[in-house]
Amino acid sequence: MSTLTHVKVRDNATVRKELTKxxxxxxxxGMQDAVFNHVSAIAKTKDGNGVVVLTAPFGLMWQEITEECFVEMNKETGEVVGEGVVPIVPMRLHLAAHRRRPDIEAAFHAHPQYSTALCCVKDFALQCIHPTSMCLIDRLACDRQFDGKKDYNTEFDRIxxxxxxxxxxxxxxxxxxxTVADTIAKAFxxxxxxxMACKFQITAMSTGMELKTVSLASAEKTRSLLATNFPDTAQERMDAVNRVLQPSSK
Structure with a gap:
């Protein structure tokens, strides 16, 4: 039985708004791969008496997402609540994430160019070379067991x-x-x-010169300093982009 703290479940309308943003x-x-990306978040049911997992229906570009489009799933069974269809891959992956990690509100899966490219390198690893990568110390894991043979009954729990x-x-x-986090903004x-960390690393690697890595002690000091001086950059960054996209919004 999980001993993780359960995240506070927010109201349905707020979660839909944040997921859209x-x-x-x-x-x-530029982090989407056509329609092959998916996001999810737990939320209260619209009547406030239960909990569901919200996810976007397959076939939409992220630019097309609206607050109304999200499909609601039963967290335990995956059964759709109301209308909509969720393909088996995002359904199984996201349900596994929310069951395994009750401390998270949101889970995002995507194939961004640079981070996915690094995942295609033998013995790939994110190196500690820049403050952005330093922020991921003790927050990042690698799955190096891709074999192309997927048993949907077990694979997503393994991942x-x-x-x-x-x-x-x-x-x-x-x-x-x-990515998973206790708020939608942090998962984003x-x-x-x-x-960005992978973009810096791959660009540096492309020079052919040796990477200059930073000690874990120095990296931890940098991360702590950034966390102290910029405590809520996740929400601020997400909101800032949406102001650019909708300049008249408040």
Whole structure:
């Protein structure tokens, strides 16, 4: 039985609004792979008497996402509550994430260019070379067991288990990225940070010169300093992008 703290479940309308903002921000940063991305978050039912998992229906670009489009699933069975259809892959992956990690509100899966490219390198690893990668210390895990033979009854539980109880980012061999967090904004921000960190690393690697890594002690000091001086950059970053997209909104 999990001993993780259960995240506070927010009202349905708020979660729909935040998920929409996250999708639009990720699209603005160019992190979507056509329609092969998916997001989810737990929320109260519309009447406030239960809990559901909200996810976007398959076939939409992230720019198309609206607050009304999300499909509601039973957290335990995956059964759709109301109308809509959820394909088996996002259903199984996201249900596994929310069951395994009751401390999270949201889970995002995507194939951003640079982070996915690094996942395609033998013995891939994110190096501690920049403050963005330093922010992911002790928050990132790697799944190096891609074999192309997927048993949907067990594979997604195996994938999510690689996160452990504390990590927020999973780099998946020959596949892509999974992020989880206790707020939608943080799940978005972890996707942003891992993509930027991988972009810096791959760009540096392309010079052919040796990477200059930073000690874990120095990296931890940097992360602590950033966390102290910029405590809520996840929400601020997501909201800022949405102001750019909708300049008249408040």
């Amino acid at each position: 996250a999708c639009r921000a990720l699209a603005w940063y 999510v288990s690689q996160l452990g109880d504390t990590n927020n980012v999973l780099m998946m061999e020959s596949h892509g990225i999974l 921000d972890y996707m942003y940070k891992v993509e």
